[in-house]
Amino acid sequence: xxxxxxxxxxxxxxxxxxxxxxxxxxxxxxxxxxxxxxxxxxxxxxxxxxxxxxxxxxxxxxxxxxxxxxxxxxxxxxxxxxxxxxxxxxxxxxxxxxxxxxxxxxxxxxxxxxxxxxxxxxxxxxxxxxxxxxxxxxxxxxxxxxxxxxxxxxxxxxxxxxxxxxxxxxxxxxxxxxxxxxxxxxxxxxxxxxxxxxxxxxxxxxxxxxxxxxxxxxxxxxxxxxxxxxxxxxxxxxxxxxxxxxxxxxxxxxxxxxxxxxxxxxxxxxxxxxxxxxxxxxxxxxxxxxxxxxxxxxxxxxxxxxxxxxxxxxxxxxxxxxxxxxxxxxxxxxxxxxxxxxxxxxxxxxxxxxxxxxxxxxxxxxxxxxxxxxxxxxxxxxxxxxxxxxxxxxxxxxxxxxxxxxxxxxxxxxxxxxxxxxxxxxxxxxxxxxxxxxxxxxxxxxxxxxxxxxxxxxxxxxxxxxxxxxxxxxxxxxxxxxxxxxxxxxxxxxxxxxxxxxxxxxxxxxxxxxxxxxxxxxxxxxxxxxxxxxxxxxxxxxxxxxxxxxxxxxxxxxxxxxxxxxxxxxxxxxxxxxxxxxxxxxxxxxxxxxxxxxxxxxxxxxxxxxxxxxxxxxxxxxxxxxxxxxxxxxxxxxxxxxxxxxxxxxxxxxxxxxxx
Numbered sequence: 001x002x003x004x005x006x007x008x009x010x011x012x013x014x015x016x017x018x019x020x021x022x023x024x025x026x027x028x029x030x031x032x033x034x035x036x037x038x039x040x041x042x043x044x045x046x047x048x049x050x051x052x053x054x055x056x057x058x059x060x061x062x063x064x065x066x067x068x069x070x071x072x073x074x075x076x077x078x079x080x081x082x083x084x085x086x087x088x089x090x091x092x093x094x095x096x097x098x099x100x101x102x103x104x105x106x107x108x109x110x111x112x113x114x115x116x117x118x119x120x121x122x123x124x125x126x127x128x129x130x131x132x133x134x135x136x137x138x139x140x141x142x143x144x145x146x147x148x149x150x151x152x153x154x155x156x157x158x159x160x161x162x163x164x165x166x167x168x169x170x171x172x173x174x175x176x177x178x179x180x181x182x183x184x185x186x187x188x189x190x191x192x193x194x195x196x197x198x199x200x201x202x203x204x205x206x207x208x209x210x211x212x213x214x215x216x217x218x219x220x221x222x223x224x225x226x227x228x229x230x231x232x233x234x235x236x237x238x239x240x241x242x243x244x245x246x247x248x249x250x251x252x253x254x255x256x257x258x259x260x261x262x263x264x265x266x267x268x269x270x271x272x273x274x275x276x277x278x279x280x281x282x283x284x285x286x287x288x289x290x291x292x293x294x295x296x297x298x299x300x301x302x303x304x305x306x307x308x309x310x311x312x313x314x315x316x317x318x319x320x321x322x323x324x325x326x327x328x329x330x331x332x333x334x335x336x337x338x339x340x341x342x343x344x345x346x347x348x349x350x351x352x353x354x355x356x357x358x359x360x361x362x363x364x365x366x367x368x369x370x371x372x373x374x375x376x377x378x379x380x381x382x383x384x385x386x387x388x389x390x391x392x393x394x395x396x397x398x399x400x401x402x403x404x405x406x407x408x409x410x411x412x413x414x415x416x417x418x419x420x421x422x423x424x425x426x427x428x429x430x431x432x433x434x435x436x437x438x439x440x441x442x443x444x445x446x447x448x449x450x451x452x453x454x455x456x457x458x459x460x461x462x463x464x465x466x467x468x469x470x471x472x473x474x475x476x477x478x479x480x481x482x483x484x485x486x487x488x489x490x491x492x493x494x495x496x497x498x499x500x501x502x503x504x505x506x507x508x509x510x511x512x513x514x515x516x517x518x519x520x521x522x523x524x525x526x527x528x529x530x531x532x533x534x535x536x537x538x539x540x541x542x543x544x545x546x547x548x549x550x551x552x553x554x555x556x557x558x559x560x561x562x563x564x565x566x567x568x569x570x571x572x573x574x575x576x577x578x579x580x581x582x583x584x585x586x587x588x589x590x591x592x593x594x595x596x597x598x599x600x601x602x603x604x605x606x607x608x609x610x611x612x613x614x615x616x617x618x619x620x621x622x623x624x625x626x627x628x629x630x631x632x633x634x635x636x637x638x639x640x641x642x643x644x645x646x647x648x649x650x651x652x653x654x655x656x657x658x659x660x
Contacts, residue, residue, distance in 0.1 A: 294431020
């Protein structure tokens with residue numbers, strides 16, 4: 001009845017993991033007790049769990065990202081601590097298997113459950129309001145995407161308490177992920193978590209692609225769209241094209257493990273390199289899926305805080321499109337060592353180097369935007385400046401690794417680990433942090449505390465250099481990646497410095513948590529009543545903070561780029577419409593939450609071979625989709641009188657603030 005699941009699946013004999021399980025259980029029960037004590041279950045259900053409002057869905061995505069940022073960062077700290085104290089004659093404090101779980105879990109969580117939810121969260125909060133839309137094209141599908149991501153994340157969390165996570169690395173290369181090498185359920189947790197979240201991400205890609213194509217306000221042509229919307233459009237095209245490759249390779253690996261096929265087992269006639277090729281056909285565009293939205297954030301931030309139009313709009317758009325196209329032409333640089341001929345290696349090396357050109361164009365655009373601008377050094381632009389300097393270093397080391405001869409030597413060393421983090425931490429995480437500080441007032445109606453934000457910024461920036469620059473040196477000294485112990489005493493001082501760097505980053509993480517708490521406590525002093533705390537240039541800043549459920553009382557007509565700045569200059573920004581009309585909006589639905597919850601049990605049942613649970617969950621999901629599909633009344637009307645009441649209240653606050 002319970003398949004492979006027994007009491008021995010709970011790791012009570014491992015003090016570290018069992019302590020983490022108890023801590024996780026205490027935190028979870030405390031949250032449930034707190035919600036019950038304050039009587040907030042009804043509010044939670046009506047306003048959040050069943051919501052199809054893109055703004056609330058965006059907030060929930062970012063909460064998921066922050067939870068996994070904390071979990072993934074703890075894994076990173078444990079790895080740094082292990083290597084700092086695992087030199088000659090020492091074994092550290094972690095067994096090899098647990099260390100392998102840590103680097104697999106860290107990579108998986110940071111890519112799939114920090115980067116992806118964070119960027120999709122920002123898209124949800126900003127894009128519909130930037131293009132003058134009332135909602136995304138498919139609000140119900142948006143809800144399903146969120147809860148599929150949440151349930152996949154819950155599977156990763158469950159692996160900590162029941163069974164174990166994969167030890168095969170975040171890429172899951174065969175043969176390490178094949179049944180013969182990994183007979184435990186760890187790889188199955190990895191497969192189903194990625195498969196479920198990947199389906200949710202593909203749905204998001206379709207949803208936002210259609211939203212941007214079909215839901216733009218009158219007058220907002222493609223060449224009038226904000227840069228963040230442009231990068232979101234290209235990112236979602238990449239999602240739709242790339243994620244099916246991941247879905248297929250995971251499905252083939254599943255067949256190898258569950259029914260005994262041999263797609264990737266060399267001994268059975270399969271081909272391990274087919275796995276590597278298919279994985280990176282998804283994997284390298286994924287790098288740009290993570291980075292392109294951050295580039296869009298930097299473009300918005302640089303223009304707003306420099307009080308100038310972004311320099312070279314057309315070249316920024318062109319560079320974004322070129323990067324998106326080239327991202328599909330470089331995947332082979334992940335395995336120059338596979339034994340292919342020099343001609344093919346040269347083609348992919350050149351393609352990899354060429355992608356640095358449009359990236360460089362963007363950096364020059366941002367610098368020229370700031371040139372002679374009246375720059376306000378708020379937190380978003382501090383994150384942007386740190387990104388420009390740090391990312392440039394990472395980009396140059398990437399060009400080094402694009403040379404097959406150098407890559408042959410460095411590919412399996414810590415040099416690659418340093419480069420990877422040198423690109424993705426500033427290129428993705430710093431961009432998402434910039435967007436988080438930039439749009440937080442729009443989502444919640446008050447700004448984040450600057451003092452603790454600056455402490456967090458310096459912790460992350462200084463800690464990054466201390467943590468990762470030593471890894472470049474260690475890579476040049478020949479230290480391979482993923483070593484649980486080592487014999488060379490010359491490596492240990494650098495690893496100790498790297499561990500100290502991780503502690504400095506910890507200061508940045510803790511400061512960010514404190515910043516949020518302090519901001520909530522001081523929200524009245526930090527309140528934004530204008531809806532435009534940064535003198536913004538795009539349409540979302542024309543709305544109140546937070547925007548009403550319908551976003552725009554009257555859909556605006558766009559006359560040019562930087563639409564809101566143009567309205568302010570023309571004296572039209574806060575002009576009242578002649579009249580208000582009824583607004584049709586989608587109803588909340590529990591279907592998305594139910595599908596997400598059932599997908600968790602589907603994944604859990606398949607991982608542990610509890611077939612009845614898997615079948616019942618799949619049937620439940622199918623029934624939910626059919627029932628929701630048969631409902632005709634899925635919307636409701638906000639009366640014009642209610643719209644007028646909400647807008648009158650907004651204008652009253654604007655008048656008190658001396659804005660309108």
